[in-house]
Amino acid sequence: MYSVKIIVIGAGPIGSLLSLHLTEKNYEVVVLEEHKAPGLPRHCAGVISYETLRLYGFNTSSSTVLNKLNGAYIVFPGGKILHVYREGHVAYVVDRAKFDEKLATYSEEKGTVFFYSTEAKKLHFLGSKIVVETNRENFSCDKVFVCEGLSRRITRQLTEVRQKPLIGLNVDVEACFSFPKDHVYVFFSKKISDRLFGWIIPLGNNLVRIGTASTAYTDKYLEALINKACSAGILDKVKILEKTGGLINVDGPLKHFVFLKDRAVLVGDSAGQTKPTTGGGLYYGGLGAIIAAKSPTGFIYEKKWWQKCGKDIKSMLFLRRVLDSLDDRDLEKIIKRVNLEEISALLSSKGMFDTQSKTIIELVKYFSKKPLAVLHVLTTLAKSLLF
Structure with a gap:
C-alpha cells in the first residue's frame, strides 16, 4: 500500500492548484486522476475573468489564452438585444486542456506526485489512516481532499447530494x-x-x-x-x-465540506463552489483551494470560504431563483417595461464577472423604480413557490 501525508482526488484545475499550494508548504502530496492526462475530457466553455486568471498564476500573455473579451450581446426571447461593453479586457477565453496541463506541471515541478489512470473508488478508515481504494492499488493518508468535480462518486459516499447538475x-x-x-x-x-x-x-x-x-x-x-x-x-x-x-452546477454549494472527523474535505465543484448564475467554478473553487491549503483544519477552511464567498453566492442563488421562475413570455414582458440602454450603462459601468452581489444589488435598485416589472417578477416568483 502506498502511504503519503495528503491525497488530492482529481487533477483538474482545483486539485492541481490545491496540490501546488500544499506542496509549497512542504506537505507530501499525491494526486490521483482517473484520466490519462490533466484537462481530459474538456467540457468547460473556457471564459474566465482577469481575477481568475491571476488566481491560478497565469498572466494575460499566457499561451493558454485564446481570445480576450470586453463585450457581450445578450439576446432576449422577443429579439431585443442588450449590449454590454467596457474598455479594457473583462474576460479571457482559455484553452482548458492546456490550462489544466500547465497547472499540473507547475505542481509536479514543486514536488507533487501524480498518478494518472487511477480512479478513486472508496474511502475507509484503517486504524488512524484514511485508505483510498482505487482501480490500481490502495493509498493510505492522513487527509484526503476531494476535488473530483461533479462526478461526485466519493462525495456521495460522504454526504447526501440532492442537487441535479x-x-x-x-x-x-x-x-x-x-x-x-x-x-x-x-x-x-x-x-x-x-x-x-x-x-x-x-x-x-x-x-x-x-x-x-x-x-x-x-x-x-x-x-x-x-x-x-x-x-x-x-x-x-x-x-x-x-x-x-x-x-x-447552478444550485449552489453543499451545506458542509468537511467529513470523517476532518479527514475528508471537499473543494471545488464537488463542494458545489460554483456560480449559480453561470455554473462557472474556477473562481470560487480556486478560492476554495487556496483557503483550504492555508487553513489548519477543514472546519476553519469551510468557515473562511463562506465568510469570503457567502454573500455573493447567496445573491446569485436569489437571482437564479428569479430566472428559473420566468418563462419566455414573462421575460419578454419585463424587458418591454425597462430601458435596455439604462441597464446597459449600469452593467457596463458596475457589472462584475465573479463577485456579483454588488451588481445584483444595483439591478434590484434599478428594478425597484419599475413597479410594473417588479410586480410581474414577484407574481411569477410567488406562483413558483406555491406550485
Missing part, C-alpha cells in the same frame, strides 16, 4: 461570424436552455464555440441555438469540428 454541451465550429471577435453572444430563452442560457464565443481566426446547458435533451437545445444564430445572420457556413460535454 445540468448537462452542458459545446461544439467548436469553423464559421463566418458577423460580430466583433472581442464580444460574445448570450441567448436567454427556454427554447435554448431550460435553466441557463446559450452562448457563442469567438476563439480566434474563424473558430467559434457554441454551447448550452439544460436538465435534459441538450442536443436539441444546441441545435435550436445554432439554427437561431444562422437564421439571424450571426453565423454562416458552420462546420462542426468537435463536440464536448460535461456537468454544470
